[in-house]
Every structure is written in C-alpha cells, then in structure tokens.
Amino acid sequence: MTSKEATVVISSAGRRLYLIDWFREAFEALGIDGRVVVAENDATSSSASYGDVARHLPRYTDSDYGPELLRLADELDAKIFISLNDYELMHIHVNTGLAESLRRRGVLVPGVSPAWQTGCADKLQMARLLDSVGVPTPSTVAGGDEAGLAELTSRADEFVVKHRFGSGSSGLELVTGSHINQAVTKSLLSAPATGRAPTADDVVVQPKLPGVEHGVDIVASLRDRGSLTALLARRKIRMRSGETDKAVTVDRGPFMRASELIARAADLTGLIDVDMFLDAAGHVSVIDINPRFGGGYPFVHLAGANVPLYYLAQALDLDIDQGWSRYDSDVVSAKYESIRVTGPNPR
Incomplete structure (x- = not known):
C-alpha cells in the first residue's frame, strides 16, 4: 500500500453493487488504502450494507439531509461524493448550494452546471439547451402546445410521447x-408529481428518429470543468424498465463532436450518460442526458474502460x-438478476 488514502461516498447506489466493487478494485490497482462509504x-x-462503511442519510427532501451530508463528508474526510439518483442530484446542484459546499471542503463532486442539471430533469429545456450550442436533437414540443404540435405533425409520421420531467423512459409511447x-392524456396519468395538478x-412530443439508439458516457476532468478526457460508447440491443439490458461496445468516433460541445457547454466534471441516435448516414442526435453513472456504464467497463480508476487518480493527484x-x-454484455440478504426478519 502507498501512503495515499481515499474515501468515496456513494449515495443512492440502489441495485448498482457492481460500482462499489469496481471502486474497491481501483483502490487495489492503485495501491490505495481506500474505502467505499454507502449512504442510504x-x-x-x-447496497446499504454492501459498502465498507454503511451510513444512514436522510431523504434529500428532509431538512436534515444537508447538515447530515456535510457532517458525513467532514467526519470521513471524503474525497469524492457520487449520487446515482436524479432527484438527489437536482437537490444538491440546483435547489441548494450543497455541491459547492462539498467542493469547498475539498470533495470532488461530478456533475454539470445548475442550468444543465435543470435541463437534464426537463426534456423540453434540454432540447433548447442542446439546440443553442449546436448539438443535433429532435424537435421537442410540449403536449399542450397546439401550434407546435401542428407544425410537428406536418413534418413527420411517427412520434415519441413521454414525460417531460420523467426519468428513464417513463410515460413513453410510440404513436x-x-x-x-390520446397518448398525451394517457401519459399524464403516470406523470411524476410536481406539487401541482x-x-x-408535463408531457413532451418528439418525432421518432431514424437509426439506432446508443449510450455514450462523456467523461471530463474532475478538476478542470468542461475538459473532455474520454468517450465510451455502446449500441443498445435490449432495454428493460427504461435501462439498457444488453449492449455491444462500438467505436466512439461518430459521437465525438456532439460530446465535445456538451462537455464544454455544461461545465462538465466527471461522467454523464447520454442517449444518442446514429442513423445510416452517420448523423447523430442527442435525446437524453443522465448527469451521473447510468445503467449503460457496465458495458464499457467490462470491455476494458475504468472510470473509477480515473476518479481516484484525479482525487489523489x-x-x-x-x-x-x-x-x-x-x-x-447482458445483465442478470441476483439477490442478497439485507436485513433481519421484520417479524
């Protein structure tokens, strides 16, 4: 072991136990006396009891969440804080100053600027942001925009209807x-709660794109915002519950230009998961951005990439x-099911 030490805090890890394992392997590869703290x-x-240390963290909606998160970071001398929950990310990057408070403590917090974080949660705003920086994206219209829908239907025959503020493929229907x-009305029945009727x-409509859907991890420096350092790509073969279930790794070349534009415009640090369509002519369109490790990262990791190793190297210089x-x-690669005991018998 070296004299270097590192604590990585992963919040809302959920079912992604593999990411905890891969950080452990990165510690070992670098000769670091490190630990993964799982906060749930x-x-x-x-995942709650799967880390090297388990810590309870209130829900992000709880008034105690912020103070507890900062207390945890101080106590454990965290080097990196990672959340895998979209709504928690909105809370720390946009609704509060928690991301910057952690960074002032020396904790690296991957992510995008507040404006782009907001866009990641709002598919209509995301389309506008992408269009403003020259990244191809499908025309996106709110379900209540009658003029916009009329113009859209004059140019296409098939459409995607989905939740504007949803995660994954929630509310999605091809019509x-x-x-x-009719599809907009149906999608509203399952629209995420926003505190109002x-x-x-709250639904968006887009033309159905030609081509094949790909997942692309755009990776930037954790210290130099907007500085692209890697691109990791796979073609989606099968989806399950809005997440990639089977995929094949592919050449990153076609996705480079769009990724460079996004990294720079979003002030990116670390990894974001981007969904792109690639058509037969080699044209790329971006349809969604998840500002975190997404369900597609394992496919490139198993093919040789190692973002946890890069994160630790950045954190420890x-x-x-x-x-x-x-x-x-x-x-x-394809995902499979597993199960583990996570607590005592509740009876």
Whole structure:
C-alpha cells in the first residue's frame, strides 16, 4: 500500500453493487488504502450494507439531509461524493448550494452546471439547451402546445410521447399523429408529481428518429470543468424498465463532436450518460442526458474502460496513463438478476 488514502461516498447506489466493487478494485490497482462509504436512507436496500462503511442519510427532501451530508463528508474526510439518483442530484446542484459546499471542503463532486442539471430533469429545456450550442436533437414540443404540435405533425409520421420531467423512459409511447392527444392524456396519468395538478405541458412530443439508439458516457476532468478526457460508447440491443439490458461496445468516433460541445457547454466534471441516435448516414442526435453513472456504464467497463480508476487518480493527484479510457469494440454484455440478504426478519 502507498501512503495515499481515499474515501468515496456513494449515495443512492440502489441495485448498482457492481460500482462499489469496481471502486474497491481501483483502490487495489492503485495501491490505495481506500474505502467505499454507502449512504442510504433505507437500511435494507440492496447496497446499504454492501459498502465498507454503511451510513444512514436522510431523504434529500428532509431538512436534515444537508447538515447530515456535510457532517458525513467532514467526519470521513471524503474525497469524492457520487449520487446515482436524479432527484438527489437536482437537490444538491440546483435547489441548494450543497455541491459547492462539498467542493469547498475539498470533495470532488461530478456533475454539470445548475442550468444543465435543470435541463437534464426537463426534456423540453434540454432540447433548447442542446439546440443553442449546436448539438443535433429532435424537435421537442410540449403536449399542450397546439401550434407546435401542428407544425410537428406536418413534418413527420411517427412520434415519441413521454414525460417531460420523467426519468428513464417513463410515460413513453410510440404513436402516429392522429393518436398524439390520446397518448398525451394517457401519459399524464403516470406523470411524476410536481406539487401541482399535471397538465399537458408535463408531457413532451418528439418525432421518432431514424437509426439506432446508443449510450455514450462523456467523461471530463474532475478538476478542470468542461475538459473532455474520454468517450465510451455502446449500441443498445435490449432495454428493460427504461435501462439498457444488453449492449455491444462500438467505436466512439461518430459521437465525438456532439460530446465535445456538451462537455464544454455544461461545465462538465466527471461522467454523464447520454442517449444518442446514429442513423445510416452517420448523423447523430442527442435525446437524453443522465448527469451521473447510468445503467449503460457496465458495458464499457467490462470491455476494458475504468472510470473509477480515473476518479481516484484525479482525487489523489496520481498520474496514470490513458489505459483507463480504452475498451475493446464488439464486446456484447447482458445483465442478470441476483439477490442478497439485507436485513433481519421484520417479524
């Protein structure tokens, strides 16, 4: 072991136990005396007792969440804080100053600027942000925008209807132009709570894109905002519950220009998971951004990439070569089920 030490805090890890394992492996590869602290509000979640240290953290909506998070970071001398929950990320990056409070303590917090974090949670705003920096994205119209819908249906035959403020593929339905209003009404029945009665503007409509959907991890320096350091790409073969279930790694080349524009415009630090369509002519369109480790990262990790290794090297000012960003193409991987005991019998 070296004299270096590191504590990584992962909040809302949920079912992604593999990420905890990969940080442990990165500690070992670098000769670091490190630990993964898993912070959860549910002590019986799959990941809560899987880390080297388990800590209870109130829900992000709780008034005690902020003070407890900062207390945890100070007590454990955290080097990196990672959340895998979209709503928690909104809370720390936009609704409060928690992300910057952690950074002032020397904790690296991957993410995007507040404006882009807001856009990641609002698919209509995201389309406008992408368009403003020259990144191709499908025309996006709110479900209540009658003029916009009329213009959209004059140019396309098939459409995607989905939740404007949803996560994953929530509320998604593929329809023809004559069924858009019906699909919007149906999507509203399951729209995420916003503290008010849902309206048609809580749903967005886009033309169905030609081509094949890909997942692309855009990785930037954790210290130099907007500085692109790697691109990791896979073609989606099968989806399950809005998450990639099977994929094959592919060449990153077609996605480079859009990724450079996004990294710079979003003041990116660390990794974000981006959904892109690639058509037969090689044209790329961005349809969604998840500002965190997404469900597609495992496919490139198993093919050779190693973002946890890069994160630790950045946190501890260690020099490593670009091997962490290399992966083999044409590697097919698929997810599978597992289960573990997470608490005593409640009876």
